[in-house]
Amino acid sequence: MTVMDVEPLLRRLTGDEKHAPSAFSTLDVLWVLYDRVLRVDPRRLDDPDRDRFLLSKGHGPAAYYAVLAAKGFLPHDWLDDLAGADSPLGHHPDRLRVPGVEISSGSLGHGLGLGVGTALGLRAQGRLEPRVYVLLGDAELDEGSNHEAIAYAGATGLDSVTAVVIDNRSASHGWPGGIASRFAVHGWTAVTVDGRDHDAVEAGLRQAGEGAPHVVVAVVETKGS
Amino acid sequence: MRQAFIDTATALIDADPRTALVLADISAAAFERAALKHADRVLNVGIREQLMIGVAGGLALTGLRPIAHSYATFLVDRAYEQIKLDLAHQGVGAILVSVGASYDGSSEGYTHMSPMDVQLLDTLPGWTIHVPGHPGEVAPLLTAAAAHDDPVYLRLSTQTNDIAYADASSLRPVRHGTKALVVAVGPMLAPVLEATKGLDVTVAYTHTPRPFDTTGLRELATSGNVALVEPYLAGTSAHVISEALADRPHRLLSLGVTRRDLHAYGTPADHARWHGLDPATLRTSLTPWLP
Structure with a gap:
């Protein structure tokens, strides 16, 4: 199975309006996470030692649902009724309705704080194996709540957290000096990769080390280009 | 009441590995010893109230029982959307413990007052709200709240009655x-x-x-x-x-x-x-x- 196999699933969600996988900024990163990195299993959704993937950037979750469907977390026929009255799949994901979804998101700037708390909770219970991955958008970094979490996780060396920022340059006022430096100044290890290059994304994710949280900035096409 | 909270929360953290405390600098000095003993479960995030509630939500998602604490105006008013989304919408609970009440900090001015905290929480489903009238009521309420996972607000005040009532959950x-x-x-x-x-x-x-x-x-x-x-x-x-x-x-x-x-x-x-x-x-x- 490759990321190309996700395409027909995406088509079921969005019709022909968006048909090329490249139209989905998060798709390749999500695929690499679920195909190569995350230690999660749809048969053991409540395994306390599973990795946690938190989609903070909850809008435009079609790629997320399609990858979850491809990996066996949800039935494929759910994809045919996006945001319908009886559909568990909406335009922002709901953890109480979708298997494998760790947080309900939509309002921007909530995932990283929840991720930091999740990492702290796992550590307090002696669960040192699971990593906590939080996917954000570059425009989402406009929200001050993210900077509360970035500063605290960096200051305390919360090294079980990996943030992934999809950078399609959609922040209205941009991030002069680059996104990675915003994290690095608070003590995070940071790497910027081509968000369409699966090997580069995987390598970036695997660079997480001890003593500091890690961020992978995955650069994709400029929004609207 | 604040001292009763500090004493009871310290004892709960000692006794129950599920209990965790999240602070945003307020009262951090009072929990210094508890933090030395239980560094993983006594967490001071600094003056970051949005993060305090986000962290409480994350802790609860892993099965811990978080207590978050600050002035009512910072804990509830400032972090209302985090309470709505990081706790309620995720389907997890926490114990929020406030001081300051409506105007305990009157000399500090309106920025330190929260007459609207209870009404804000009343917009959300399922909250138990305790407003003790005496320090003696604090320990049993907090201890009972720590034993389950539902959302609880404990609103402490410097204004007190003469007598503590043990049986005042009902009228x-x-x-x-x-x-x-x-x-x-x-x-x-x-x-x-x-x-x-x-x-x-x-x-x-x-x-x-x-x-x-x-x-x-x-x-x-x-x-x-x-x-x-x-x-x-x-x-x-x-x-x-x-x-x-x-x-x-x-x-x-x-x-x-x-x-x-x-x-x-x-x-x-x-x-x-x-x-x-x-x-x-x-x-x-x-x-x-x-x-």
Whole structure:
């Protein structure tokens, strides 16, 4: 199975309006996470030692649902009724309705704080194996709540957290000096990769080390280009 | 009450590995020893209230029982969306413990006051809200809250009654009369008892306005006249009482903190007077209303 196999699933969600996988900024990163990195299993959704993937950037979750469907977390026929009255799949994901979804998101700037708390909770219970991955958008970094979490996780060396920022340059006022430096100044290890290059994304994710949280900035096409 | 909270929370953290405390600098010094002993479960995130609630939500998602604590205005007003989304919408709970109440920090000005905290939480489903009227009520309420996973708000104040009541989760009659039921919530009991001296009314006390004891209300409100005296925004529990008595004729007088920003300092007693919650003004409000 490759990321190309996700395409027909995406088509079921969005019709022909968006048909090329490249139209989905998060798709390749999500695929690499679920195909190569995350230690999660749809048969053991409540395994306390599973990795946690938190989609903070909850809008435009079609790629997320399609990858979850491809990996066996949800039935494929759910994809045919996006945001319908009886559909568990909406335009922002709901953890109480979708298997494998760790947080309900939509309002921007909530995932990283929840991720930091999740990492702290796992550590307090002696669960040192699971990593906590939080996917954000570059425009989402406009929200001050993210900077509360970035500063605290960096200051305390919360090294079980990996943030992934999809950078399609959609922040209205941009991030002069680059996104990675915003994290690095608070003590995070940071790497910027081509968000369409699966090997580069995987390598970036695997660079997480001890003593500091890690961020992978995955650069994709400029929004609207 | 704050000391009772510190002592009880410290004991809970010692006794129960599920209990975790999240602070945003406020009261951090009081938990220094607990933090040295349990560094993984006593977490001070700095002056970051959005993160404090986000972290509480994350801790709860892993199965811990978080307690988050600050001034009511920073804990509830400032972080309201985190409470709505990082706790309620995720389907997890926490214990939020506030100090400062409506105007305990009167000399600090309006930035340190939160008369609206209870009403804000009342917009969300499922919260148990405790407003103790005495330090002696704090430990049992907090200990009970730590034993489950539901959302609980514990609103502490420097204003206190003379006596602690152990059985005040429901409406507890303190004085009996015939013309009206006067419900006093939390620290309002002392001024209400003073204000109603010699009046032919039943005074009932509760430290738990949510869930409100509507069964007790229906039993005690036989006269059909109910006066509600709350130490936060006036009318916060009016909708609950109206709903509970919808099938019978009744009159309801709702007293509490007004919506005015007074732009004034002074003492909590000054603010009580300005909002009409001192014994003399309460009596002035109640007397012409009584049948």
